[in-house]
Amino acid sequence: MTQTPDEIRGRRQWPLPKLADPAAPLLEVRDLKTHFRLERGWVRAVDGVSFSLADGEALGLAGESGCGKTTTALSLVRLLPSNGRIRGGSVELFGIDLVPKSERAMQRYRWREISIVFQGAMNALNPVIRVADQIAEPIRHRLGQSDTAAKRRAAELLDLVGIPRKRLGAYPHELSGGMRQRAMIAMALACDPAIVIGDEPTTALDVMVQAQILLLLEQLRRDLGLSLILITHDLSVIAETCDRVLIMYAGKVAEEGPVERVFREPRHPYTRKLLGAFPNIHADRRTLEVIPGQPPDLLDPPTGCRFAPRCPFVMPVCSEVDPPEVRFDDGVRVACHLFPSSDEVSGASPATPTAAGEDAA
Amino acid sequence: MSLRYLARRLASAAITILLIVILNFVLFRMMPGSPERILLGRIPNVSGEVVAATRERWGLDKPLFPDQFVAYLAATAQGDLGFSYGARGRPVTDVLLQKLGPTLLLFGLGELIAIVLGLALGAYSGWRRGGVLDHLGNGLSLILYSTPYFLLGMALLLIFATGLGWFPTFGIDTVGRVYSGPLDQIADIGFHLALPLATVALGLVGQYSILMRSSIVETLSEDYITTARAKGLTEGRVLRTHAIPNALLPAVTLIAINLGYVVAGAITVEVVFNWPGLGTLTVDALSSRDFPVLQGVFLLLSVGVVLANLVADLTYGILDPRVRT
Known part of the structure; x- marks a missing residue:
């Protein structure tokens, strides 16, 4: 990163929201609980997730499909399906809690x-509106700029993401998959947001284009000082683009910490399984181990650790008590009974856990 | 819209019309009975010479192909559809044109009202799915959709014309009335138009509303609607600029198909209200075996269907950039 957090916040083109606390962290999510109402009860898709995001930081959300990573991200702006509710916790942006809004x-x-x-810009872009107009739309209607100013800005943004000027009048179906994803990125940058969430932005693309899009995101992050939340099941993408990684399992945080620490020394058995036996994340992904079993039914999750039924290190305590989060010196926190939150931790773990409480809480 | 798309649509419409013209010729020549018998039908004890003379006069002595066929094609191309057997030998074109006006007035206006009301109601109830208006509108739409025109027409007639006496029972204007001015005449026609127009509009509004509702519901679940919401646009804007333009696409097709069937629907409504349009003309021509008029009606109807589809294709081309090539 070439910019300090202060520079990044100073870069903002628009004033902070009125209620914002300038000293507060960019994003602070505490004990977020997002559930989906079904006839049989509530599906606890996200059940007590906490994390924070600093200015200019890139956080990767990883985990199996259905582990709640997309729901977590969509909860931040409350873009949930009609049966989805945030039933607890807070999402503080510049110190403003967005949940009660x-x-x-x-x-x-x-x-x-x-x-x-x-993900999949073909469906995420409106098929009957020109791409440039879709980019200009939030500039006009959210920033209140004139039609011509918005169009000009849209053209600049397309330039920025590497779409040739002559494609300005194109409709989504006239662009290739990579181009559409670029356009989607340009659109996300339209209002100069504090945080950009990438919801599997490269999943639907072929490997070459995937690399190009990741490079573009990386470059934009460096140049614009974007704060990024990247959702993906592809851990190598996170390894390349993110500062920190948050591994989710069945609606809860399994492990979170700096990318190089988590990937080098995965502590949670789920993280270890996800990464396979390889100490090096750049190794071939195809050799990933298969994790036997399936994630639990979130309509009626088992008591204790949700990974216990599939965990190779399962202990009696695991199916009875929710594992508390333990924070280590190297900035990693883990929710697993292998790492008790007291001082009598075995020397097996390379870093000794500190108190269970989090510094932010 | 590309010129190629336009040219292709126009060409396909032209070819279809030509095929219809040919089919129309074949169909009426295949009918049982011979034209001269109908022409001379009312005169008893006709001699062989008279029949022969009639055949010669109407060109029926010449072979069907190529002579009669070529003559038919040439005349049709010039807008000459022959003469009516019934209406004192008036040209069929004149008869059709005279009846076209009232039908276009009734169904054009009826379609317009049904389209505007139906699409608006459907869009709203789809947007507010599960709301009070949705339940009411959906129920009403289903009832209207499944009610045939003539039943609806007779119900309205019984209640508002015969029962309450608010509206006249038949015709397009008051017979024998002398108008003080054009406004007076328009008012009188409007008065007569009210019930048949209500029948047409109510009969159509249900299906448009049901279609638009399901189309909106489906569109609202699309990813680009989530994108639009993520942009922080107001719900109204999301609906107007993102959901409705996409939801309209299937509606356009249905409306076009319906426009083609205007006269099919016209027959029952016009007969119920004795409206002097193409519908009553068709029934009259059928019962008096006025084949030239029927042939003309058939041609007009099928050309109407083709043109309606052409309009649908072109509208679709404007609404959806994906079909323009």
Whole structure:
């Protein structure tokens, strides 16, 4: 990174929201609980997730499909399906809790503060509107700029993401998959947001294009000082682009910490399984181990650790007590009974855990 | 829209019309009975010479192909559809044109009202799915959709014309009335138009509303709607600029198909209200075996269907950039 957090916040083109606390961290999510209502009860898709994001930082959210990573990200701007509810916790942006905001008030934060690059831009772009107009739309309607100014800015953004000028009038179906994803990124940058969420932004693309898009994101992050939340099941993508990684399992945080620490020394058995037996993340992904079993039914999750039924190191305590989060010296936190939150931790772990409490809480 | 798309649509419409013209010729020549018998039908004890003379006069002595066929094609191309057997030998084109006006007035206006109301109601109830208006509108739409025109027409007639006496029972204007001015005449026609127009509009509004509702519901679940919401646009904007333009696409097709069937629907409504349009004309021509008029009606109807589809294709081309090539 070439910019300090202060520079990044000073870079903002628009004033902070009125209620913002300039000293507060960019994003602080505490004990977030997002559940989906079904006839049989609530599906606890996200069940007590906490994390924070600093200015200019890139956080990767990883885990199996259905582990709640997309729900976590969409909860930040409350873009949930109609049966989804945030039933607890807080999402503080510049110290402002977004959870109790009305839908109307929430709209103010969407795209201007937190924008999203969706997976599969073919479906995420409106097929009957020109791409440039879709990019200009939030500039006109959210920033209140004139039509011509918005169009000009849209053209600049397309330039920035490497779409030739002559494609300005193109419709989504006239662009290639990579181009569409670039356009989607340009759109996400339209209102100069504080945070960009990438929801599997490269999943639908072929490997070459994937690399190009990741390079573009990396470059934009460096140049614009973007704060990024990257959702992906591809751990190598996180290894290349992110500062920190948050591994989720069945709606809870399994492990979180600096990318190089987590990938070098995975502590949670789930993380170890995800990474396979390889100490080097750049190794061939195809040799990833298969984790036997399936994630639990979140309608009625088992008591204790949710990974216990599939865990090779399962102990009696695992199926009875929720594992507390333990924070290590190297910035990694883990929720696993292998790492008790007291001082009598075995020397097997390379770093000794400190108190269970988090510094932010 | 590309010129190629336009040219292709126009060419396919032209070819279809030509095929219809040919089919129309074949169909009426295949009908049982011979034209001269109908022409001379009312005169008893016709001698062989008279029949022969009639055949010669109407060109029926010449072979069907190529002579009669070529003559038919040439005349049709010039807008000459022959003469009516019934209406004192008036040209069929004149008869059709005279009846076209009232039908276009009734169904054009009826379609317009049904389209605007139906699409608006459907869009709203789809947007507010599960709301009060959705339940009411959906129920009402289903009832209207499944009610045939003539039943709806007769119900309206019984209630508002015969029962309450608010509206006249038949015709397009008051017979024998002298108008004080054009406004007076328009008012009188409007008065007569009210019930048949209500029948047409109510009969169509249900299906448009049901279609638009399901189309909106489906569109709202699309990813680009989530994108639009993520942009922080107001719900109204999301609906207007993102959901409705996409949801309209299937509606356009249905409306075009319906436009083609205007006269099919016209027959029952017009007969119920004795509206002097193409519908009553068709029934009259059928019962008096006025084949030239029927042939003309058939041609007009099928050309109408083709043109409606052409309009649908072109509208689709404007609404959806994906089909323009």
